[in-house]
Structure formats: structure tokens, C-alpha cells
Amino acid sequence: MLSLQECAELLTKNNLTFRDGQLQAEAAQAQWRQAKSQQLPQLGVNLSQSVNLGRSIDRFTNAYIDQLYNSSYVGAGVDVNIFQGFRVQNEIRQNKLLKESSLESSVAVRDAQMLLMVRAYVQVLATKALYESAQQQVATSEEQVDRVEKQVKAGVVGANGLYEIRAQLSNDKFDEVTFLNNYRMARLALFQLLNVPPDPEIEFRPLSVSADEPALLSAESLFEDTQQNFPFIRAAELRRQSFAYLVKSIKGRNFPSLSASTNFGAFYASTNKQLDYFAQLNATRNGSLGLNLYIPIMGRWQTRPRVELAQVQERIALNQLDQNKLQLRQGIEQALLDVTAAQDRYHAARDQADALEASYATVESRLNAGTATIFEYSISKANLARAQANAIRSTYEYIMNRKILQYYRQGSWEGVF
Secondary structure, three states: OEOHHHHHHHHHHHOHHHHHHHHHHHHHHHHHHHHHHHHOOEEEEEEEEEEEOOEEEOOOOOOEEEOOEEEEEEEEEEEEEEEOOOHHHHHHHHHHHHHHHHHHHHHHHHHHHHHHHHHHHHHHHHHHHHHHHHHHHHHHHHHHHHHHHHHHHHOOOOHHHHHHHHHHHHHHHHHHHHHHHHHHHHHHHHHHHHOOOOOOOOOEOOOOOOOOOOOOOOHHHHHHHHHHHOHHHHHHHHHHHHHHHHHHHHHHHHOOEEEEEEEEEEEEEOOOOOOOHHHHHHHOOEEEEEEEEEOOOOOHHHHHHHHHHHHHHHHHHHHHHHHHHHHHHHHHHHHHHHHHHHHHHHHHHHHHHHHHHHHHHHHHHHHHHOOOOHHHHHHHHHHHHHHHHHHHHHHHHHHHHHHHHHHHHHOOOOOOO
16 A cells, blocks of 8 residues: 555656656756866877888988888876966856756756645545445445335335336446546556556555644745745746856956966987987977966957847846746645635535435435335435535545645645655
8 A cells, every 4th residue: 555655755766757857957967067177187198109101301300311210209288277267167156056956946846746646646535435435325226226126026116116216326336437437547647647557456545634724824925934945946046146157157258368288298210220219208308388378359249249148048047037936926825725715615515415414314214114205315315425525525625735735835745745
């Protein structure tokens, strides 16, 4: 038997939409590490071997020769960026914010999938309860059919009464098949969301409903208190902040850049018969140390459009942040309204079911005593079935909306299950 918490764990493990969000976060983290790597020096080793034919220049004497000879070169070099107008530092800050934004986005994706899972889980429980209620209705009708058949045989009741009660049984069986199919479809939807093969042997643990009334707050105060707790709000805010560093990074290309480099090498030429291979490498050792300054002169013509584009992207990110906040505010308003309405329907449906259950018991007793007609019994039974279905729906609707409201209150699903 799976509980709601166990379904949440399966969702986190198997859901492909959430996995895609995790991969996006990993990609953003790799981009951040790539940006940081630009601060590191570049070290390289160069090895070459060549064979020269015909007229060429002797690498050892720099004189022209016309013969077959081979030469080798070994070398190493280091390049270090000293200053680049803070372009790299701002790019690192930008990618760090994007990495954090992606992590928050992956959590937001998980929370959205959790919301779908909670709805699907409650739908399974609700359709199962409706199916079990329909089975009880069929069993009750079958008992009445048996009783009326005996009365018809005894001549106490006419055949019309038997036809009416059989018609009621047919209606109950049709409702039973309908609720069974709804239950099967709800189970399939939940299994597909969890990305696990459907298993008819798996049952889902029921949820308890609390009769206490939740302390309701105004949507405005709840929004102001909890908006910073929601990952998709934090993700949008971090993404908006990242564009400010992108602008600075682009503008850094207009500043002079300074770099240093050093190289060391040695070579061998077969034309030098006096020295062997390693002796030549030792004799031809050479090195250099350089300092390079680059001053851009016409760079602003290229960077200005890029800055304008980044500033537009920043405004787009700000607009996305406002949209996320509006979506959150509307979600909180809807959740408050839904839980209030569900609570009212829950109590009303319970009262209705209790009243019609007492009424049905009276009609059934009168029918058994012969003082009520089959028509009165059918009407009372149909009213009770509708009331019980309403009670079941309102109960699970109330459970679901209470959990959704708790999620909006704390900004996460921790403790909700």
C-alpha cells in the first residue's frame, strides 16, 4: 500500500519533467564552472617532428641547404590574463546567479508536479470511495429484488413492482460500472504521473479529514508573508539580477586588457653532426617573457547593441517576475476561496447524507411492511445515492484544498504529506 509520502518520493525519483529541471540545473552549474575557468592560466606543451626535402633552411645554422634532414622541437608556454576590464568577474557573477536560479527552478518544477500528484492521488481515493458506494447500492437493490420476487410469487405484490425494482437495479449497476471505469482511469493517471507501470495489486493509503476549521488569512497578507518562500519567485528574481552583471561584462570589453605570457623551448636538427639529440636540446634552450596590452578603439560600436539587448532581456526577466508574482497571488486567492467553499460543501453534504439516510431507512421499513410503494423506495434510494456521492466528493475535495492551502502558506510541500 502506497502512502502520499511514498508517492511523493516516487515522483521525485521517476518523474521525467522534474528530471529535466534537474538536468537544466546541472547545465547551469557547468556553465558557472566554465566561466570560473577563464581566470585560470593556460599551460600548453608543443612537440613537433618534421622531415625536410630539397632546398630548405637549416634550423641549426639558418643557412640554405639542399639535402634530406629531420628536426624536432619541444616547448612549453603559459598565458595569464591579468586584467580584462572585470569582464570575467562579472560573467562569473552572472553565471552564479543563473546557476542558483536554475536550482530554484528545478525545485519549482518539482513543486508543480507535486501539486498534480496530490490532485491525482485524491482523485484515486475519491473515485474508489464512489465505486465502493455504488457497489453497496447494487447489493441493496439485489436484496430488494429477491424480496420483491418472493412477494410476487406469493401474490402480495404485482409484477409491475418487480419490473420497477429491477429497473432500479439496472441503474445501480450502470452507475457501478461508470464509477469503476473512473477509478481505473484515475489510477492510470496517477501511475503515469509517477512514471511507474500500472499495478492492479497496489492500493493507496486513505487520507484523514480534519473537522477543525483552518485559520484563514487575507490573500494580501498571505501573499506578502510567503512570496519569498516560493522557488519560482526566487528563480525569477535571481535571473533578473543576473542581467545586471551581463551588462557590466559586456561593457568590460571596452576597457583595455592586460595579459602575460612566458615560453620555453628547444630544438634538434640532424644536420648538426657534432652534438647528439639531448646535447642539442640542451644547447638550444630558449625562453621568453611577454606582457601584452590591448586597447580597444572602435569596440563600442559592437558592444552598444549587445548592451541594449541585455537591458531588454533584463526588462523581460522583470516582467516574468511580475507575472510569477501575479500567478502566485491568484493561486493564493483561489486556494482561500476553494478551501472555504469546500468546507461549506463538506458540512452541507454530511448533513444532507445523514438526513437522507434516515429518510431512506424509514421508506425501506415501510416498504418491507407493505405501506410504501416501489416508486417511493426508488426515489428515496436515488436521493440517498446522490447525497452519499456528494458527501464523498466534498470530503476529498476538502482534503485536497486543505493540503493545497497548507502548501501556499509555507511555500513548500514539506510536512504537507
